[in-house]
Amino acid sequence: MQMTLQFFGATEEVTGSCHLLNVGGQQVLLDCGLIQGGKADELRNHDPFPFQPEQIHAVVLSHAHIDHSGRLAYLVKQGYTGPVYTQRATAQLCNIMLRDAAMLQERGTERTNKKRAKHDLEELEPLFTEEDVEQVLTQFVVLDYGQRVKVADEIEVCLSDAGHILGSAVVELWLGQQPEQKKLVFSGDLGRAGMPILDDPTFIDKADLVLMESTYGNRLHRSWQDTLVELKSIFKTTISESRGNILIPAFSVGRAQELLYLFHLYAKEWDLSRWRICLDSPMAIKATEVYVNNYPLMDEDFKRFTRLSPGKHPLLSCAEFVSSTEESIELNDIHQGLIVIAGSGMCNGGRIRNHFVHNLWRKEADIIICGFQALGTPGRLLVDGAEELTIHGQSVKVAARIHTVGGLSAHADQAELLRWYHHFEDAPAIILVHGEPEAQQVLIQALNQDKATKPKSSAIAKRGDCLDLTALPKFVWLNAASDTSET
Template identity: 40%
Template structure:
């Protein structure tokens, strides 16, 4: 049995782990690398194995860095089942098609410049037809119910608590006379976060592939994040400015809507208009409304108290549809909140809102998500005095606030608590989905906790079990 780490290896994005066992190939996730366009285009374009040879893809959740390269895999020959939870499949229906449109638009943008320079055009990584072909391969699998994925291999999903439908994957493998239990954390969520249930503890695991995004960081508690959000909102209203929030369309947007409505309902902040300006976020929020069975007890309680039985509708909350409606927000001068994608400020309507609001010191840019290196979002976090948007340079005069407490990833304490519960039988941990500093810090803490064999694999590294 062999595992090859083809993505999220010594970096965060591009999750893609190939398991070879009993003559079969099983892929855990197939995500996009994100960051510099030139570097990531090549990485995303080329697979280091033949997609035809993969029997099954098991998907932990619908985020782009875990699912976003599936259409390219299908385009290049993969035709097996894509197994995931029902909520993840419903999210992927929107997210993968949205990603395809972004790929097509990016290629069109680059080719305009290439045409001027007399250079040959590039093809999009994949298009809408490839995305539609990929979505036809998706199949639902429920939590905590075993299902076959390869000869001698069964899998089960458990709640990961990261986003709606996210799953920890446990593989029970029979290889000759050997029995092996391999777990893949996917992205592990946090306890006591709004809306979603906590990650499920698992047991009796031999090998663990585990994320390490925040392996060196302790998050503020959800209550502290709530308090910080209240402060930011009050100060923004006092300045008479707008609050521009770049947000992932899945999970973070819904959590922000929920938290802001709580603050308004409890009169902790003035009743300020909230605009969700992301077609994808609007569709994703509808999916959240369809999967109430995945809510935690607090969200279910709030649901009972809500007049219309929907956590994501309220007076003063507007879901923006057309591009004209989006542009009209830039003509408004009154205080408001604009939640828009993409979360790392690389594409989407958020770029227009940043361009129109970044040079006004009354405004606030509120960052509530991890920002990959070489993205506009990371440059805003680092408060670079001048940034480029649509190729034009702007002075950063708006206030920049960062709230890390909204993170949907477990921090060092959460990761350790979850992993150390497995240490009795656990033989080895492979740390993925983390930059070197957090991953190495987490590895040291795991060793101190009694898990001696911790490895941080390199990109395309293979390990025999």
């Protein structure tokens, strides 16, 4: 029986997750995410899919983050009519995130077309519209963790908690029938042990092939306790010195809710009571409602804390929710005593850019970067020490203090990735995706250093690579471009 896996996204880069399984002629897509980064990167989202969307039998979605889900509506626009299998909470979050993405696509295209009209250029179409999103949402099939289902004649799937964001999943896939059956485990994005709100990532025992993310394959995060000390120092110093505002670019799903929880827990210790805290993101506010409504998926500490404080939900108790544009604009007149959590997490859109215009040039302001910043994004430029940013067509000097708090990352670091892989029995073959080349090279070397746990085969996926899964644990590539990817 034919059994292949081909890689079309998040290959030697972090965004655009997209991998295609073909088992017995039936094709199942793992994720269908937006490419994020600079303008040139984002333009690649308009490229035709390197497969026929109408021939895809099913999609399995690991989680709601837009670099994993963001091209689903485009897939439907191009002819896909099948189901999208995903965890129940992920479907609820996609209802928010994909609508927001469509709105941004339509607004961005409208602005571009106004400029093109001045030069008599042909109008462009948005990548997808709200109508396309409405259609794809009707195709979602919701699953609970631990529920094993058949998504194609020769493919069964089970989702387990990945601990990354609400609803995030490690995907187990059983391909074909015994005795030739192969088992593939796709990590999706792996979270970290001991982080607040969510359960730890699920360990899986058996696999013939592990498809694993590698975002932080070359670094170790600060411990959670050290991270709390670091945050306390930033807030207490800023507040005691009566400095300006604190801006926190945050992903609307996951990071924003984590920050709300921390502010609830440590308001007194961090001396936050004298400061005004605002969640200035309509999407993050809606996502917070989804978190509140999915109480059973939280970790025991969070549930215990909520039971001990009835009527005072830890995600709803400490911050003002700023929904309207008018309310957001009013915050621009405040120059001290304000903490603003706003999207986007990589600073390439959303209301955080407006707050940068009014605060980034002020030496009294503080910016806390607390998530992964892709190459080419304004957030990455700040982390790398940029002296100015271009925002809404104008140059803004960077005079604010920039704090990079890596310990807040929702991605596993190198040690946590290795620990998760080493839980598998018999050191299965592994392929790295969802990482930049430097991080992947370091991680694959670390995987192969220990003879006792060295993978049977290991490789870094390249775009277009096609692997013959029937030959596992040996890697047999079905295209010449793949010869250099094996380690």
